[in-house]
Amino acid sequence: MKDRSVSLRLPEKLGYAGISIADNLRTSFFSTFMLFFGTNVLGIRPGLMSTLLSVSIVWDAINDPLIASYADNHPNRNGDRSRQYLFASIPMGIILVMLFSRLSDSVTACAVIILVLNLLYSICTTMHRLPFYAMMILVSPREEDRISVNKFHFFGTGIGAAIGSVVMWPLVRIIGGVDSDGNLINPEKGFFVGAVVVAVVIIAFSLYHYFTTRERVRPQKMEQTPLIEAIKILFKKASFRRNVVLDFFRSAILTAVTSYALYYASYVINKPGMLTPIYAVYLVANMIIIPMVGKLLNKFGRRRSMFIAALVLIAGELVFVALARNLAAGFVLVLTAGFAISVFNVVISLHRASIADEVEDTEGRRVDAMVSNVCGFAVKCGGALITLLFGWILDFTHYDGTLSVQPESAVNGIIFIMGWSVILFTIGMMLATPKDNPAPAQEPEGE
Helix, strand or coil: CECCCCCCCHHHHHHHHHHHHHHHHHHHHHHHHHHHHHHHHCCCCHHHHHHHHHHHHHHHHHHHHHHHHHHHHCCCCCCCCCHHHHHHHHHHHHHHHHHCCCCCCCHHHHHHHHHHHHHHHHHHHHHHHHHHHHHHHHCCCCHHHHHHHHHHHHHHHHHHHHHHHHHHHHHHHHHHCECCCCCECCHHHHHHHHHHHHHHHHHHHHHHHHHHCCCCCECCCCCCCCHHHHHHHHHCCHHHHHHHHHHHHHHHHHHHHHCCHHHHHHHHCCCHHHHHHHHHHHHHHHHHHHHHHHHHHHHHHHHHHHHHHHHHHHHHHHHHHHCCCCHHHHHHHHHHHHHHHHHHHHHHHHHHHHHHHHHHHHHCCCCHHHHHHHHHHHHHHHHHHHHHHHHHHHHHCCCCCCCCCCCHHHHHHHHHHHCHHHHHHHHHHHHHCCCCCCCCCCCCCCC
8 A cells, every 4th residue: 555645735634524515415405304305395105205215225225335346446547446426416416406396296206206316316426425435545544644534524524414404494494485383385495496505515515525635545556356356355354344233323323313303393392493403503512522533532442432422322312212392302312412423423434444454454455435335335224224214103103294283193203213213223333333453554655
């Protein structure tokens, strides 16, 4: 493995913040509003809508390793394996706008259109995320550089989520208008304009990342690794298998806590306008802890840091379950989740980088995109499971998107997903967390 440079400049680090802003803006907007748009605007049953979304998420998970394998084995003429895929942001933005548009008056036709568009959308998101994850491994072989990039990366995560959730919801409400009960008067217009804004921001920041970043970690010899062989190499590593499980649980937790906050605000505490301050508290907690994660890891190590974060989250969830109809309990939930998920994100990302280095040391090959995207398979499966579970729970508990007040059974279903399910997945993370045994940092040549 060769290091082609000795320092990371601020514009390049900002490039990682930028791509994180773009991706998390898109992810936050889509995950927060797509299910709600389908059920409350297009009139699709929640069980069917969640199934359509879950099918597209699973397809997204399947095409992850396929595209990643191609990227690892087919670098461009400069040797870069990931950056060129940022141009997928252009068709991705167009499809996102189409997804938040009523393209037919038939509910059945809308469901079919959403499925087809989501399958295409998932291909674009996979291609767009190649640099999002792989470049944090390829930026440098040094642990301190990777930690620094991760800080900017996850700082951008908070900014992107803030724009997608805290800023975009007021914009949608302003464009769509609200009645005296806080319900949207013209949701079709509001969500459409919101999607256009998101698409423009995604494309702009993706191009900035392309022109400001470099791949410094190169394989000592370029040897193609077939998809099946790469998967076999990775799954021989116990550390990789554990990280796949961690990614699955982390995704389920993140989806359950953040993606259904609009339902929580609208139907559990009956205050849709409180979505913005709820997300604001989550993001403030996220942003405050990110600069401190490095110190936490240095003091306690990866495993203990994960346990600390998990226990904090479980404590917050127990308060939430006990007092869910009190807005303060919602704030406790997102405050503790913001802390815990920040730690989970950085530790799991560092695990991925260590695994990629370990594979090169033992196998003599770089499979960076495969490490990221096989783990991405687990991420999407975790999100798909929660999405499917949430939608069908709403269906079986008689949720009706035309009602401003839902049945008590539906309210309890929302609380279960955001509360007890998160506790179970967090316990799973604690059991799957490996002991601290990171690969030793490699010093760059010439220093």
